[in-house]
Amino acid sequence: MSSKSADAAATQLSQLRDAIDAVDTQLVDLIAQRAAITAQVGQVKRQLKQPLYVPEREHSLIRARRQYAEQKGLAADLIEDVLRRIIRESYRTQTMQATPTSTDLSRPVVIVGGRGRLGQLLAKLFGQTGYQVTVLDKGDQWTDELAAQAQLVMLSVPVNQTVGVIRQLPALAADCVLADVTSVKSEPLQAMLEQHSGPVVGLHPMFGPSVQNLAKQLVVVTPGRCADACQWLLDQFVNWGAHIETSDAGQHDEAMGWVQAMRHLSTFSYGLHMAEENADIDALLQMSSPIYRMELMMVGRLFAQNAELYADIIMANKQQFPTIGRYLERFGEALGYLEKGDKARFIEQFEQVKAYFGNYASQFLDESEGMVQLADDQRFRQQHGG
Structure with missing residues (x-):
């Protein structure tokens, strides 16, 4: 290419980049305009007492925009990714406009353990929604008036202290709802x-205290007594955007043995092994695939949190310990036949497990692809100071 042609091409490239910058600015302006409209939507929802998250509305919106994107020659998945991120931000702005579902806001909501991180989140949500919130924690004393007036007493204390705190509660009003947010359910x-x-x-809120809002978050409910009288509380979580799943306490605790004890102990053991072997984390990050980076992130995430909390969670699920023991035996067996070079045995068991997962295997593969892309984008931003 001649010098003159190169100069012309460079000029054209600069002009095209300026045009892209202008369009990007317009995109930001449009997103800001959309945010202002969604804030108004939140105000109207409050008047109508509608929930933060309406699945049918979101699904309809996404479906229509995907179709329009295809008509414009754009990738539908791209537009869906962009819209879902924008929608998630709109939920954050609407959270403070949630509607109270109780019919008597003159009676207080008492959060026992309300200075803990989850307790603080719950107190904030109830307070923003218009409830009178009273926080009790270590050293705070009940009054006869508070016990007689409370419409809800919610326990948000460490799992190993929950039953003891329950047994020390004063006599509450006959119609007061007593609830806990502990990760085990049968004993509490x-x-x-x-x-x-x-x-x-x-x-059992299946989310951590760092969430910005409850849109699409899961809350597992284990019924106790007087379900109708408790319904306003469940409706409040739905109004905040949460999804409710109902389970009996025994079924819940059995599932949590897998979801929590097994997973957390496995993650802890992996991190402990890395530390004992002095694995070079920087080198692992530099040479890791996005999926391994995600796995490493989940390990590091555990150790960025409270050790006592995770010890309590694992130890509260002692019924899972025999299963964990069998897991260790199977791990050792697999290592044994791999050391012997028994590839056929590995493939045989691989196919057995594949058959067990069935269609879930391909479903999980598809779901993880989007997460892998997000992890890759995050690594790029970190590497380039974005």
């Missing part, structure tokens, strides 16, 4: 039923 639920003769319900 039984203790609440024995301590309080009124409405009782067990809750």
Whole structure:
């Protein structure tokens, strides 16, 4: 290419980049305009007492925009990714406009353990929604007036202290809802039923205290007593955007053995092994695939949090310990036949497990691809100071 042609091409490239910058600015302006409209939507929802998250509306919106994107020759997945990120931000702005579902806001909501991180989040949500919130924590004393007036007492204390705290509760109003947010349910639920003769319900928020809002977050409900009297509380979580799943306490605790004890102990052991072997984390990050980076992120995430909390969670699921023991045996067996070079045995068991997962295997593969892309984008931003 001649010098003159190169100069012309460079000029054209600069002009095209300027045009892209102008369009990007317009995109930001349009997103800001959309945010202002969604804030108004939140105000109208409050008047109508509608929930933050309406799945049918979001699904309809996404479906229509995907079709329009294809008509414009754009990748539907790209537009869906962009819209979902924008929608997630709009939920954050609408959270403060949530509607109270209780019919009597003059009666206080008491958060026992309300200075803990999850307790603080719950107190904030109730307060923003218009409830009178009273926080009790270590050293705070109940008053007869508070016990008689409370419409809800919610326990957000460490799992190994929950039953003890329940047994020390004063006599509550007959219609006061007593609830807990502990990660195990059988013992706390039984203790609440024995301590309080009124409405009782067990809750397990399947999210951490760092969430910005409850849109699409899962709350598992284990019914106790007087379900109708507890319904306003469940409706409040739905109004905040949460998804409710109901389970009996025993079924919940069995599942949590897998979801929590097994996973957390496996993650802890992997991190412990890395530390004992002094693995070079920087080198692993530099040469890791996006999927391994995600796995490493989940390990590091555990150790960025409270050690006592995870010890309590694992130890509260002792019924899972025999299963964990069998897991270690299977791990050792697999290592044994791999050391012997028995590839056929590995393939045989691989196919057995593949058959067990069935269609879930391909479903999980598809779901993880989007997460892998996000992890890759995050690594790029970190590497380039974005």
